Structures are given as C-alpha cells and as structure tokens.
Amino acid sequence: MTTAEPRPYPFTPPDRLEPDPQLSTLRARQPLVRVQLPYGEPAWLATRYEDVRTVLGDPRFSRAGAAGRDQPRLRPHPTPPDNILSLDPPDHTRLRRLVAKAFTTRRVERLRPRVQRIADELVDSMLTQGPPADLVEDFALPLPITVICELLGVPLHDRADFRTWSDAVLSTTKFTPEQIRDNVGKLRGYVRDLIAQRRRTATDDLLSGLVAARDDEDRLSEDEMLSLAETLLVAGHETTASQIPNFVYVLLTHPDQLERLRADPGLVPLAVEELMRYVPLGVGASIPRYALEDVELSGVLVRAGEPVLASLNSANRDESAYTDPDRLDLTRQQASHVGFGHGAHHCLGAPLARVELQIALRVLLRRLPGLRFAEDPDACVEWKQGLSLSGPTRMSITWD
Template sequence: MTPVTTTEYPFGAPDRLTLHERYGELRRDEPIVRVRMPFGEPCWLVTRYEDAKLVLGDPRFSRAMSRERDEPRTRLAEASDGGILSMDPPDHSRLRKLVAKAFTVRRVELLRERAQEIADGLVDDMLAKGAPADLVEDFALPLPITVICELLGVPYEDREDFRIWSDAFLSSTHLSAEQVRQYADNLYGYMAGLVQQRRVTPTDDLIGAMVLARDEQDQLTEAELVQLAAGVLVAGHETTASHIPNFVYTLLTHPQRWAELRADPTLVPKAVEELMRFIPLGAAAQFARYATEDVEIAGVLVRAGEPVLASIGSANLDESVFDRPDEVDFHRTAGSHIGFGHGVHHCLGAPLARMELQVALGTLVRRLPGLAFAVPEERLPWKSGMLVRGLSQLPVQW
C-alpha cells in the first residue's frame, strides 16, 4: 500500500495537552502518511512507537541533510542553521561530548540539594505573599532558570532579556520572521559577550569550560561555541519551565492521581516518567530526518533523500506498546517513553530535567498538598504560536 494523498500538517491548533484525534486514526490505519507543513517540502509522518524510534535512532536517517534542503517546518524563518540539532556524527558527537559531562546523572545529582533549596525558597515566597500565585512566574520559570544560570555561568539578573530572546527558538507563529532573527541575534550577541568575559577572567562554569575547549584545545569553532552555549541556555530552562505547569495541570484535572501522590510521595519519580509519556510537549512533530538510502517503514518505501517526521507525542500513546495509553498510571511496568527523544539526539539535559521535575513535583506535593486552580479551568491561558505546549499563566491557591 502506497499513500497517494498529502495531508496538511499540523492537523490543527494545539488543544491544551490533548493530541488531535487524527494521530490515533493514523496509528491504527495509516502509520506512515505524506504530509505538508506550512513551509518547506512535503515529507512523511510516522505515528507509531517503533517507527518513531527507527526514524530517530537509525543512522540511515540524517539531520545534517536538512541544512541543504527546504526543511519541512511550521515557521518561515529559522533562528539559526540549527547548530548541534542539525548535525550528524562525528560533528554532533564532537560538540555533544564537550558539554555531556555536565549533564551526567552523577553530576546532576550533585545539583539536587541546590535545586531543592531554590524550590523551597520559591514556595516560601509564595506562602509569604499569599494566594493566589502564578505557578508559572513564581515557581516553574525561576527554578530551572536559576539552576541553568548557575551551571552555565549566566547572570540570573539578565533573565528577563534572555527569556524574551529564547522565544526565537520556540516560536512558530508567535513572532514574525524579523523578530525571530532579531531575537536570535540578540541572544547570540549576549552569549558572545559572556564568552569574551571568560577570556579576560576565566571561570570554572560550563561557559568557561567551553571557552577553554575552544581556545586551548581547538575542539570547536567560535560560532559553534556561541550557538552551543545559547542552545544549552534555552533548552536548559524552557522545556522544564513548560512541563512543570503541564504536570500540575494534568494532576489537578486527574485529582485521584494528585491524591495518590499526596498519600505516597515516593511515587514522584514514577509520576515524572508517566507524565513525560502522557503529556505531548511538542505542538507538532519537528526536526525532520532525511533518509540517506531507501528504507521501508510500515510497509512503505521511503526513498533516499526524502524527509520523515516522527511524532513523539503520538508514539508515547501507541496502544501496541502501552496498555490503556490514555490513562495516567504511576505503576506502569511495560514500555519506555521517548519524551526525551531517542538516538544520538536524545535530550542532552534529560538527567537535569528529570531531577528538576522530581524536585518541583515533590516540593509541591509536600508543601502545598491543597493545591488547586485559582480560576475556573476553562479560563486558564495557554500559549499559542509556539513549538511547545504550555500555560502562559497558572493561577493557583492552596
């Protein structure tokens, strides 16, 4: 069977944290389908778990080829050429190795005490000010921003600037093409300034280590250094800051699961993994992989040079892998989610994100067990025109 039609993609605007019903239909009836995004060339879309893992993990699929092509995408302008996200090994391995040591499970565990201190301080401030509070502004954003700033060596007091500039990397229609380029230039210029500071006054933070790798070990170019530092800063706070409110929203709309965590906080690590599976962070599949040779997927021949998108959100709801995938279950034993991706581009900061999400959720369960929405659920404001799903505000009381 060879599909002959091309479907417009994404299938619709994000509906809170609910995937469009079309994904389920495709998993059942047509697991690989031709689609066309708002910009770029037509491509294939895969929606099943094993097919997504194949596309994301098999070396026959390339990210680097996207630099030479009109990559399928949801926005007109890109913030950059993609940096490390648009590389294949060995270049990808060379850059990833430079920062990977900072994000090992062992290194991240050394940061847990500090992350807990930050989280408790934020809750202290919320309690002192009294309800209602905005969980996004008062907790979800400052926690990962503080941690990544301290790890990289970025001044926390500059957060309002780089928070705005970060939108260049996550906007689909939220920003104009001109704004995307301007914000990206602003962030790169800012990071370049921090790099120059390290050359005058060396430091032992991650930017300092990257400057050393550039200047004394010649392991990356100046452009790679600036892009990598900016990428770590953006990825190091934006996704976690989006997922903390997403987690809370899901738990408060599944009150039996919130009650379960309150009764047994030791379930928090399992809850983080299940919520990573259950909640689709991406508004749509992004970052196409290009076949470097003919590859058969789900009975369809993908020819060399054709791009393929893998829907991680859909894969994590695959009925053939997860029993009752549309339910939140903290006691799953079968199936491993791919919420952090798969293959060589598996999220570099996954250990850090896991730790921060565990700290955030554990702190809220322990210190604010009566957490509740401060406005009716239907009035909660959601982000729009972004590559990720999330609440722009989350008014809560306790």
C-alpha cells in the same frame, strides 16, 4: 516520494494538552503519511512507536542530510547548520562530549541539594506573598532558569530577557520573521558578550569550559561554540519550565492520580516518567531526518533523500507499546517513553530535567497542602499561542 497530495500539518490547532485526535486513526490505518508543514518541503510523518524509534535511532536517517534542503518545519527559520541538533556523528558526538559531563546522572545528582534549595526558596516567597500565586511566573520559570544560569555562569538578573528570546526561537506565529531575527540576534549578541567576558576572566562554569575548548584545544569553531551556548541556555530551561505547570495541570484534572501521589510521594520518579509520556509537549513533530538509503517503515518504502518526521506525541500514545495509553497511570512500568527523544539526539539534559521535575512535584505537594486551581481552570489558566511548545503562560493556584 509518492505523488499523493500531502496533508496540511499539524492537522488540528493545539487543544491544551490533548494529543491530536487524528493520530490514533493514523497509527491504525496509515502509520506513515505524507504531510506538508507550514514551511519547507513535504515529508513523511511516522506515528507508530517502533517507527519513531527507528527514525530517531537508525543511522540510515540523518539530521545532517537537511543541509541545503528546504527542510520541513513549523517555524519560518530553519535550525542553523552549525547547531548541534543539525549534526550527525562524528561532529554531533564531538560537540556533545564537550558538555555531556555536566549532565551525567552522577553529576546532576550532586546538584540535587542546590535544586532543592532553589525550589524551597521559591515556595517560601509564594507562602510569604500568600495565595493566589502564578505557578508559571513564581515557580516554574525561575526554577530551571536559575539552575541553568548557575551551570553556565550567566547572570541571573538578565533572566527577564530569556523568555522573550526563547519565545522567538520557538515561535511559529507569535512573532514575525523580522521580530524573530531581531530577538535571535540579541540572544547571540548577549552570548558573544558573555564569551568575551570569559576570555578576559575565566571562571568555574560550563561557559568557561566551552571557551577553553575553543581557544586552548581547538575542539569546536567559534560559530559552534556560540550555537551550543545558545542552545544550552534556551533548551536548558524552556522545556522544564513548560512541563512543570503542564504536570500540575494534568494532576489537578486527574484528582484520583493526584491523591495517589499525595498518599505515596515515593511514586514521584515513576510519575515524572508517566507524565513525560502522557503530556504532548510539542504542538507537532519537527526536526526532520533524511533517509540516506531506501528504508521500509510499516510497509511503506521511504526513498533515499526523503525527509521523515517522528511524532513523539503519537509514539507515546501507541496502543502497541502501552496498555490503555490514553489513561494516566502514575504506576505504569511499560515501554520507555520517547518524551526525551531517542538515539544520538536523545535529550542531553534529561537527567537534569528529571531532577528538576521530581523536586518540583515533591516540594509543591509537600509544602502547598490542598494545592488546586484558584478558580475555574478556564479562567485561571492561559495557554501559549504561536509557539512550538504547549503549556500555560499563566496558572493561578491556591492552597490551604
């Protein structure tokens, strides 16, 4: 790797849901730049759409290549080597197949009526309580948590602990390393107890399916089963729980687009895709890929063994892929966004997230007429701090 001093990354502190202003300059002038994250070795940062897709989808870039390396990361704890996010095919494919059937578009569409009922019940409670309401606590968190708990077979009354455990997994500075280890240990202990229950009494849920694949078919190790269940529990709700208030915030601050959606609810599927592109969910790129051989990206030679980070936020605002990319356009039908990733590690739960996000927008706009901030946004929205995902921790809303 070049001896040029790497830039500290992320470049600037998170600013609500605004992309880092330096990314557009880098795309134009230095699309591959050396960076130093808070932890780990230096890395290349890819900022252009085509380079990001190459890093995420080309088998010359490896996740498993991080094993034994001080991988660049935003958080003090690296992704464990037995985590599905740390694997390449064929191991990654083997684990993904164990749960992929539960998240196919066809299977998820059968869940749509249940997701709709959950969303309506949550809005029923908000209407009974009356405005104002906290969109995060009263709707955005319980919706995906209830869905993933029912899929996995996790008792819903334990959901109060999930937020702390999820925050620990996603913590950059919110928790100390000791607090992270303690909470992640509690999460693993909780999952162990659930698995022990399934071994005593099997039920018709995804967790029982993983136990059967481990015990009866020997298709994954005990550690792989634990890690996969933990990942499904955390990732299965956290990103959607963040994106629901993110989407509402963006719509409320773009009233022309909000009115367009209210006038034509049929735009909701397109709106979800555009909002996935537009909203910078992560505070910075993470999960590096290691080059298995020399690869050229935007005229820069990445040497074998060097890590590369793919900036999804930057790729989704790339001028070469989108017309006027910094403009929110709920009718946009251009290049596919990379909000759910790309390649072998494309988000397994994307079909479920799409259904949840579509239903969330529809039910909020239909059942809460005049939906708006309860007061000035600076006063009624509190933002996440010290986590690798962006979004509100509180959003006070009202309606007519």
